Amino acid sequence: MSERNELRDAAAVVGIGATEFSKESGRSELRLACEAVEAAIADASLEPSQIDGMVTYTADTNPEIEIARNLGIGELSFFSRIHHGGGAACGTVQQAVLAVNAGVADYVVCYRAFNERSGRRFGAGVQDQRLRVLGVADHDRPPVTTADQAHFSWYAPFGLLTPAQWVAMFATRYMHEYGATSEDFGRVAVADRKHAATNPKAWFYGKPITLDEHQASRWIVEPLHLLDCCQESDGAQALVVTSLERARDLPNPPAVIRSAAQGAGEDQDMMTSYYRERITGLPEMGLVARQLWNTTGLGPDDMQTAIIYDHFTPLVFPQLEEFGFCARGEAKDFVRDGTIELGGKLPINTHGGQLGEAYIHGMNGIAEGVRQVRGTSVNQVDGVEHVLVTAGTMVPTSAVVLGVDR
């Protein structure tokens, strides 16, 4: 981590656009990407031809050039992709900030689009990856020998195949060390679904849940109930980033990117960092938090609301701890009494989160952060000055602090 990091107030999000969030879009992933990008550009009051940079995830199936070709964007002077699944979400914004700050692009679009329910379901995990032994004749694919895939050799043959299962290993240990319970995790699900219930764009609009319903939902992988797990969704979300100076000339109030940061921790694995001395924290998110608080001079008390990445409820807890909203092991106490619900001290995931609105790999959370700064969320928090948005956990990750332009 560089002590010279001064990436502060350099750029702003000026446009957001999304498709509907569904379980079966009926359209190609490329078309979803085009629709969301076009909507974000229109929201920014820009023309496609003004876009000169694009960023997405390595996990996305839609190349920048395809979208540029379809929308008549034309030339691109900057394009980049971030690895590590949902950890990429805010990393795409950081790429955009770096690009506009360096002057290599003026208007950068960040996007993520997939048919993650009707197409390839992430919940299925790596069972179809055909991990194989060299030279065995009954498998018809060439040998898989990349370091990425070899990694899963330590899990897949034992049946530890899916994101929920990889996460559950952390949850059990966290419960053991800190005395957190399944009900404690359930409070995150209840808050998310409460917020989704009043968000017409949310899949679970009008469908709040109780803690009893959370407890009664079936096991997916102990200690995770069904209602601890995010949805699988079809949909797309895009954002437009430009310099703060240009942002001030556009009609939308700028959502200032106070800072953006990435982090990979020591002895970091993709979803399975089981070999660190302790596995109850998220050192990579701690690294992101230190950068954000150092560069902005802000701290947890300066956040009026937060979007905390919620693929699975247990990992919301160590994020709250790494950012200093509460002490280590005390998130279970922090989330009691409605602290994280609208009207509480730190309402989180006011769009309904990925449990309630949709799982768009964290990008829809950044859009909600922008709406909170603009004052246009359906679940608007009073007096928002700053919003923290985090990205995927148990992977190399990222986060941003968005703020009102003062």
Next chain:
Amino acid sequence: MTTTADATDFVAQLKSFEGKEAGGPERGADPVNQPMIRHWVEAIGDDNPVYVDADAAANSVHGQIVPPPVMLQAWVMRGVRPRPTDGGNPRDELMNLLDSAGFTSVVATNCEQEYHRYLHLGDHLSTSTIIEAVSDEKATGLGVGHFVTTRVEYRTEDGELVGTMRFRILKFKPGTGRGATQDGDGSKPRPKRPRPALTQDNAFWFAGAKEHRLLIQRCTQCQELRHPPRPVCAKCRSYEWDAVEAGGRGTVYSYVVNHYPQVPAFDYPLPIGLIELDEGTRLVANLVGVDAADVRVGMPVEVEWIEHDPDLTLPAFHPVRSERPRAGQPDEGWPGPQRAEQ
């Protein structure tokens, strides 16, 4: 291309049933009556007096006996031996069409009921049924099939709508579900476990497993043990390594119990542990010889070997059977209550 065109045509044929009346209206054999209510609540074990006790019912919000709302379907059921139909109605035509295409098995998957008012003794119900939806072809755990949803409306003799029910069935091809073989005869052994992806960095470990040796990679320069294996020692950056054989004992550092999704190569519920070996390294492995509900963090375990197929032998861990004290290993409380570590 013929296959695709045929499939599209078949689905179009199925979809043409959507919105059609399934058959003629049907009338319940008996009006809502006390004996049927009594038998039903006794069988279910519901002792709410409002269903059977006239005095209690008179003093309730209902003012009279009401049947449990979920009895709705019972009032127009066809009975134990349904009368044969002579075909010729859309429901039979749809079922015949599915049968003739090989979707011969059936299972009920969902039933949703809406109640518009409480029923009273003497209400005599009839139903009309619409084929609401026929799905595209779906691959399910049971097999490849089509979901058929019907909507049943329950009305009294004067035509008042008192309830609706959506009933969904899956018509599927037997032998095409998860775990079934290509031949559909179900006799082939279960699919193999996912293979490890072998590289020059990790192959020695799986070779050791085939010989029932639990290996731990060791840096030959600084003696650091490491797992999973990797080419370089992060401590001293030496590329030189060998492997030592572990004693095979350790404790459960963490664990999970898998329920879904269910992959045919495994049995569920499937407990998997993160085992901390006495040597200090950790590894993921299956937990065996223990009920999933009895697994605890801190539980002492020891290795055994399972030859899953001729090419794959993996370690698994079972609870230590003979409890002998181990030097330097604090009792972590298993199988008693778990203890927080501060």
